[in-house]
Amino acid sequence: MNAPAAQPAPRTREFGFCKADHEAIAAIAHAEVGILLPEGKAQLVYGRLAPRVRACGLTSVGDYIALIGRDPAERARALDALTTNHTSFFREPHHFEDFAQRLWPTLAARLTAGDPVRLWSSACSSGEEPYSWLMAALGEDRANAAHLLRRDFRMLATDISPSVLATARAGSYPRDALANVPATLRSVWTQGRGDMLTVDPLLRDAIAFKSLNLLGDWPLRRRFDAILCRNVMIYFDEPTKERLLSRLADHLEVGGMLYIGHSERLIGPVARRFELVGRTAYLKVAA
Ligand SMILES: C[S@@+](CC[C@H](N)C(=O)[O-])C[C@H]1O[C@@H](n2cnc3c(N)ncnc32)[C@H](O)[C@@H]1O
Structure with missing residues (x-):
């Protein structure tokens, strides 16, 4: 990494x-x-x-x-x-808290009713981000989580870098790397003794880790209910950021959330399609 x-x-x-x-x-x-x-x-x-x-x-x-x-x-x-792949578990945790409170109760009810829920971690690096997101949303009730994940739920997690995607798919991390994961979530969602902990297969199987270039074609059929695009735009020039943000907006449902990194901003006309509702947390509004 x-x-x-x-x-x-x-x-x-x-x-x-x-x-x-x-x-x-x-x-x-x-x-x-x-x-x-x-x-x-x-x-x-x-x-x-x-x-x-x-x-x-x-x-x-x-x-x-x-x-x-x-x-x-x-x-x-x-x-x-x-590529710079720096990441960590529960990095910028206010996004996971915002999602868990603002959107997840409605999305969980939708899953129970048989409707689809789609989430996208769009520069997922070695997996700490999507695993944190899912742990924070599902909480400590593993049985209820299993019930929800059996429904029409998909989390897509993509990155350009094959080496970090391999780590993400394996879902095994040094114990120290999970120090920021709340202790109860860590005990529910990870297993292992010694120096390494492995993320529960229930979470690993709920996430599709795929290679995707944010500048290239996106073979994505459905809109997402929430997208994380954090700490990757900082490496791009302004026109690239603007184009990317506009495409992310197109791939998000109205009422869905876009979360970006702490030093990133919505720039250009796309800003009109969102309302800032939390720290670098943007709600997509109707046109
Ligand atoms: C600094 S990490 C951020 C990881 C995570 N989002 C976070 O905030 O902790 C940036 C990630 O963006 C990926 N990346 C860079 N350019 C990309 C591109 N054009 N398409 C997809 N991913 C890209 C890198 O491989 C790297 O894993």
Whole structure:
């Protein structure tokens, strides 16, 4: 998992890496996944790609750029390495509290009545976000949760990065990583002894973890009742944010909620389609 990294001063590098190499990598990352890698991120880019250059038996980042130009699988590994996947359980928990109070009682009643409920964690990283969301909504009553999850319930959790999706699907985390999960929820929804805890299969099976590029096509048939899109737009430029927000609004039911990261804002005309009802918590209103 890639955590945000401090920018150490350039040292003697194992592999050749010049300004033009950084620009070429930044152009690929921007075009394919939307992330901005300005000049100040050169050391971060080098640090993330150097292991791939080594693994491919090359001696310069320039040769690696040539390789990813002709090898789509290695290109995908390069983009995976360049994404920042920092996340945690119950990060920005006010969103889960807002959802549990504002929407979940109505959605649970809808499930019981046989109606569909659809939720989307749209940049889910290694899974901590969707698992937290589901634990917070379902609470401590496992039998009632099992009843609701057997109904027409789907949580979609997507990310561009295959390595974090593999962790998310496995649902096993170091015990320390679950320190922020309320103790009662942790005891109901995780199992294991020793250093690792595994999320209950009931939750894992309720979440469909899929690869999806927020800049690409979305093979999504139905609108969602709530969408989390948190701490990913910060890596995008303004036009990309605006386009993404407008598409998210199109994929949300009226009366549904959009939750974004603490340093993100609704920008552009899309803001008129929402009412701010909590901390970075937006209710979609009728046109
Ligand atoms: C910093 S993490 C945030 C994870 C989680 N939403 C949270 O707030 O804790 C950003 C995630 O966005 C993903 N990402 C970046 N660009 C993306 C894109 N174009 N499409 C889908 N996911 C993307 C990264 O792989 C990474 O896992």
